[in-house]
Amino acid sequence: MDADEKDILTYLKVWAGQFISAREIARKAASKKRYQNEPDWAVPVLGRLLEKGLVEADSMAHYRLMPDSKKEKPKRWISPEIKKILEKTGKDFTEGVEIESPENPPAGSDKPGS
Numbered sequence: 001m002d003a004d005e006k007d008i009l010t011y012l013k014v015w016a017g018q019f020i021s022a023r024e025i026a027r028k029a030a031s032k033k034r035y036q037n038e039p040d041w042a043v044p045v046l047g048r049l050l051e052k053g054l055v056e057a058d059s060m061a062h063y064r065l066m067p068d069s070k071k072e073k074p075k076r077w078i079s080p081e082i083k084k085i086l087e088k089t090g091k092d093f094t095e096g097v098e099i100e101s102p103e104n105p106p107a108g109s110d111k112p113g114s
Contacts, residue, residue, distance in 0.1 A: 004030075004045045009054065012065045019062035022046055 011029035012020065026042035027035045034041060046063055049055040055063045077083040 004041070005049055005054075008042060008045055008049065009065070012055065012063065016065055017067070019058050019060075019064045021060075021062050025063065 007029045008025055011025060022043055023039070025046065026039060029042060046055065046057075050057060050063075054066060056066050057063050
């Protein structure tokens with residue numbers, strides 16, 4: 001990865017999730033002098049980044065960083081003791097358990113400290 005690619009990626013990290021035009025990227029990702037001398041310097045660099053899969057483009061040729069695929073973190077137990085207690089029940093808790101909120105809360109529970 002060359003310096004131009006790093007400059008563009010650094011600039012796009014600031015605007016993560018938003019599409020930015022190539023002209024705006026060329027103007028803001030490098031110096032003012034670079035933009036005055038080469039106003040379209042970012043176009044071939046954005047093409048390379050697109051081929052590498054680091055950025056994506058919309059139908060209007062605006063670019064943004066590829067959204068991170070959410071890596072699933074390994075699930076952990078709160079404590080080994082709780083794991084042992086739950087394993088003794090014989091039920092399978094590997095997928096976890098969803099706790100639903102009660103539809104009708106008990107009377108008087110809407111006030112804090114009561």
